[in-house]
Amino acid sequence: MEVVFVILIILLLNTFFIKSLYSRFKVKSEGYLWLLFTVHFILTIAYILYTSSSRSDSFNYYNKTLYTEDWFSFFKTGTKFIGFLAWPLTRTIGLGYYSVMLIFSYIGYFASVFFYLVAVENIELKPTWGNLSPLELVFLLPNVHFWTSSLGKGSIITFAIGLFAFGLSRINRRIVPTAIGAFLVFMVRPHILLAIVLASIIGLFVTSGGLKPFFKWSIIIVSVFLFINLSGSVLKFTDTDTLDITSSSTLSHRTSELTKASSGIDIGNYNFAYKIFTFWFRPLFFDGLGALGFLASFENLFCLIMLVQIIKWLIKSWSSWNGYFKISLFAFLLGSVILAQITGNLGIALRQKAQLMPFFFILYCKALSLNLNNKKN
Secondary structure, rough: HHHHHHHHHHHHHHHHHHHHHHHHOOOOOOHHHHHHHHHHHHHHHHHHHHHHHHHOOOHHHHHHHHHHOOHHHHHOOHEEEEEEEHHHHHOOOOOHHHHHHHHHHHHHHHHHHHHHHHHHOOOOOOOOOOOOOOHHHHHHOOOHHHHHHOHHHHHHHHHHHHHHHHHHHHHOOOOOHHHHHHHHHHHOOHHHHHHHHHHHHHHHHHHOOOOOOHHHHHHHHHHHHHHHHHHHEEEHHHHOOOOOHHHHHHHHHHHHHHHOOOOOOOOOOOOHHHHHHHHHHHOOOHHHHHHHHHHHHHHHHHHHHHHHHHHHHHHEEEOOHHHHHHHHHHHHHHHHHHHHHHHOOOHHHHHHHOHHHHHHHHHHHHHHHHHHHHHHO
């Protein structure tokens, strides 16, 4: 009964949020947001069934919070912060494992919603399949939904990055969402926030227009301030004395532990280029990771085709990309470099890249939009 009650509460909340979002943003329709929700919910069920035969970290998160009395013992950067978010649900309210999973999954659903809102308010594409444009279709791809549908870092970090991206899209009106998103990213993965801040600096420096000089230089100054202050926190978090966090003994140990996991092929010894390719586009059909890997191969092949088109269209229209899209590009690239270097095996790469792929979808849709406009002209 408890799970049914949680589902009903989520449905009521989602009804309210969808009506609110439809009235405020240029979303395709209320029906599309419900479709996005349905896809995410179906993949949540699939994830729960997947973990029933192979225990995931979500069981450990739940059990640790259930048997820990001190809530603030979890208030630390990294994995423990997930326990801080879960503790009120398990200890105070007393919810069961599956109820907490559904709540975190709903948070993961909003990660896709935030990225979608960023896309629709910055990109215009006409429908190509039914009433859906490529912009709507890419956000229905399953990998991001699957890996953000559980109690764990995947749902929270992707939600946090999505909230940050949403705030940054209209920074002059969304300072609070931007700050909350940045805080959550920092608490879960401070090195990813460092990458996003650095991406913001680079993106704005190579942009000549798109933002008023006041806002542009305000963001640069704030980003430099954050970069300086974050650097020390990241060095402490990764237990190293250099910003080359791949030299961190702590993360190296974590990478070796992930390599021993039973979820995939060891990629730790790949060269840099092949590791990035693997992080983005594998498994492919020849990797043989079972049913999950086979299904993921279809999406990865599609993304590989998308990359080829992005590169082709980006070269032709680089000057037309405003600061926001350049920030998204560098955030995707820098975040990928960091995560690929500390990812132990192919199975873990599938999860890690889910938090960055929405940036890739936005870049593809923007490149497609510019290409179609160039053809008209």
